[in-house]
Amino acid sequence: MQSSPAQQDNPLLPGYNFNAYLVAGMTPIVAGEALDFTINRPNGMKGYIINLTTDGIGTIFQGDDQFNCSAGDLLLFPPNATHYYHRAENSPLWHHQWIYFRPRALWKDWLNWSDTVNHVGRLTVTDCNEYQRILTLFKQIEQEYRHKGLFYEEMSMCLLEQLLLTCFKLDPSNKQRMLDPRVLSACHFITDNLGQNHKIADIANAIHISPSRLAHLFVQQTGSSMIKWREEQRMIKAQHLLHTSNAPIYHIARILGYDDQLYFCRLFKRHTGLNPSEYRNSR
Template identity: 25%
Template sequence: MIPASSAEKMVYCAENMDNTRTMRVFDRSEVFFHATDPLASPWPYTVPVGGQTIVTHQDGMVRRSYHEHVLILTLSGAGRVEVGGQVFKAGPDSLVWLDTSQKYGHGADRGAPWTYLWFAMAGPGLDRLHEQLALLDNPVIEDLGNLCDCFEAVIAALRAQLPDCDAHLNAQVAAAVAALFRKRAATWAAVGNDPINEVMRQLRRRIDGHWEIEAMANIAGLSPSQLFRRFKAATGTTPIFWLRQERMMLAEHLLTATTSQIVGVAARCGYSDPYHFSRDFKRHSGVSPRRFRQISRNEPTGSS
């Protein structure tokens, strides 16, 4: 996530959690790596890499696929972010959340160098939260400069590599994600009666039901074509694909946290045919339900 850049000293003013403002300085791009075994770690999140970046428009765009979620907090200048065929501007105090498994690009806008703090993260629920926050439609969230201390704490932990590094990283990731959620909560409250939100609530409430587009459209009070357009605009995906993702998230939880047989997990996730369930699950996670359970419990391959 750090392209080559000119080493120009950058001074910026960031707002602390107590609303006081202090001057901070960094004069070069730095990146720090951290290795964690997600199967052995007791912590839900991993932060494999993070750092601080100074980049100019001449350095071009970053487009490589990392298959991780990345948070970028702009300190000064402005970034250009490309997602879903659209271009967004990330100015000071804005936060960008990118799913780097999807097609994306980011680089400095024209003008002053773009300086930012960033880190990559992985863990349960991040795909789902990214979707629920509608970040596929707009990955930029304004007025989150108060997270500067959080990002600096992540980078400090990555730099120090102390024995309790993972504990510190998980605390900061949780704080950042909670701040994002709170930021969007007011918007969600304002659209609490939105028909698309009502469809999603009903799908979650009866996730094991036999759902057809016509039934979803009736809940929303829309035609099937209107539902499709509005649902995709709100979530970045189709109702059927969204429901399948919700079911796969539930399946992962049940396979990890319960001893239910595969056929029982399939039924609770809306699949009457275990073969169909296993096929969809492997397409989603890359392994069979049985193998996923073994991996999540650190069991040998031959275990049942």
């Protein structure tokens, strides 16, 4: 999985382009076989990777930062964090489940793990039942991704949200508060209806709370207004669509709720530093 100019469709081999919104798989590394090589990405990746060791031992980093991971150990690589890992020399194998993803904005707090090395989060699952639950979620996400059935992306993201929440709750040093369920419901309503310009009153009515109370809670817990938060979500989705589809820019703008393409382009450049055409050509 070292960098290579060749492009191919197997994410376990060099040259795969991780421009998708979500990619999932299992890497069965066995000593001396085809996948037994070091992954070395000094500048990391654009998205996150969460990794669960299921068998054998892996070695992460080099020198003073080096550590090993074994069954039940989770790793979370954030964007741009160095990737350097391989099968441990004293282990005949290293099997790990992994998911590459671009997060929803409401997941931000859940992606800050307390134990980190070189910005990479670490978490050990010691309870057998919790381990099985987490492993099942990894496998369900991988199955959705591979089969690409009806609504597979939405199903994968819902399962991934469960996985990240489970890890968040297991972090023994986690001092952060969970989002109020009403705020979480508002976030889900917005992301499920990104192309609609719902007013705050519409969102509040959908989750059975007063508009003023919802607006107050939302800013208090997310640090952003609902309108600004929706805009951020739209820009995240726009980046995904620009890199994974050939849809015209005016069409992407329209499905995200913008009738004015020029206004959409200005917003996009404000968020990313590039206009949509430049962003699409940057992949």
